[in-house]
Amino acid sequence: MIVEQHVDEDDPPSATDSAQDSPTSNEPNLESDEELHKRVEALLARAEGGSTEKVAVTDLLSFFGHKKLGRRIKVRVDEQLKARNITATPPFESADRWGEITLRSTDQWTPDQAQTVRLPVSALSDEDYDFASVLPNETITKARTLMIKYNFSQIPVIAPNRKELLGNITWQSIAGRMGQTESTEAKNWMVPGGYVAQSSDDLMDLVPHILKDEFIYYRDAHGFIVGIATASDLAASFRSATGIFLSLAEIEGRLRSLIYKLDVRDVINCLPEHARSSYKGVDDLSFSDYISILGAKNWKTLGLELDRSVCIESLREVAKVRNRLMHFRQTLSNDEDEPVVEHCLSWLRAVHPETD
Structure with a gap:
């Protein structure tokens, strides 16, 4: 495995304490x-x-x-x-x-x-995540130490070539051998088995394996086992993916509640001409309609005491996030999307605590 030397602002040094703990130390x-x-x-x-x-x-x-x-x-x-x-x-x-x-x-x-473009199973792991493993002849003490250090519930035992999974050490397998001190080698404390996928395999196809075994491993393009996907990772990813959708739904609910307070004529007059005759109610409005309706006149009518230009720009940024997600241009929200949505929610909650 290549050891790259370049480091830049997007590529900070690993947080791993030593080369001995590094996932590539034995490759x-x-x-x-x-x-x-x-x-x-x-x-x-x-x-x-x-x-x-x-x-x-x-x-x-x-x-x-x-x-x-x-x-x-x-x-x-x-x-x-x-x-x-x-x-x-x-x-x-x-x-x-x-x-x-x-x-x-x-x-x-x-x-x-x-x-x-599918979501690969490797997408569950953070870029800075250190994949730790032990060799069969390394000690159970090292395995336990790594599990405690990284808060792992399991650690793989991998052959020296880094391409073969021999088994897994779990807290359950350790508990089952407590008091049996005749061997400290990791291979004698592991349970055999484990599923190994390719890193690019479709995550959705692997969900049943992850839920059944609680974790699976995956290989890189060279065949080395480089990562793990756990049921906890899956749950965290689900929360991350759904959380922003729930926040977007709250934003729309709060906007509708504001617009309900306006006279229907003031709402209709802000819509494109082709949409005015077919307007049936606030629930038919699009996100861009919300922004148009919150013009200077209606902003004043609603008595909103925050700076309108700042708030409208906030809504426009949320609209961009919403469009990306709704049109599947990205599968999960990125680190820049969530603050945009949360900042918008902050001022909406301040000016209008209730929703419809």
């Missing part, structure tokens, strides 16, 4: 940085020349000097590919951190080569 070194750079450069040159090439996302990131797959890095790498007249499938912005992408010359790419 074999596949090639030097120089060898990787030459290989990827040759691959890119072939893609520019009209060939179809597959490359591991981690290798491409390393080639361009990055380790993480943050939002700004995605944009940066995409720009670097476009500068070389190369199109990635799936788009680099939605690439699986541990998977592969296909590269073609932009001149050779056609729309029918586009792939449906």
Whole structure:
């Protein structure tokens, strides 16, 4: 596995205390940085020349000097590919951190080569998450220490080649051997079994496995086991995904409650001409209608004592978030969306505590 040296503002150093705890500390070194750079450069040159090439996302990131797959890095790498007249499938912005992408010359790419963007199982793990494991001959004390340090309920026992799952140590398996001190090797404290997926496998297809076993592992494009997806991760992801939708629903409810206070004629006069004759009530309004209706006259009628320009701009930003989510341009909300929605809710709750 390549050890990248570059660090930038989107790629902070790992919080892992030592190389011994690092998820890559026992991985074999596949090639030097120089060898990787030459290989990827040759691959890119072939893609520019009209060939179809597959490359591991981690290798491409390393080639361009990055380790993480943050939002700004995605944009940066995409720009670097476009500068070389190369199109990635799936788009680099939605690439699986541990998977592969296909590269073609932009001149050779056609729309029918586009792939449906699915949510990979690796999306459940945070970019800064450290995947910890133990080797079969390492001690149960180390396994327990890592489990306590990272608040894990299980830790995998992996073969030295990092590609074979031997079993899992859980708090239950440890409790079952308490008092049996004849061996301290991790392999004697594990329970066999465990499901290993590819990092790019569709999360929705794997939900039954995750719920059944409470966790599964996944491999990167080189075959190394690099991550875990747990039932807790699934629940947290669900809360994250649904939370913003609930907040958007609250915003719309509060806006409707405000508009109910207006005379119906003042509402209709703010609508496009083609919509005025078919207007049946507040429930028929779109989000853009809400913004139009809260013009200067109606703002004053409602007695809203906050700065209208600031609040309207807040609503416009929420409309952008809402459109992205409703049109499936992203599967989960990003870190910038939630503050936009929550800031809007703050002033709406202040000016109008009740909803309809």
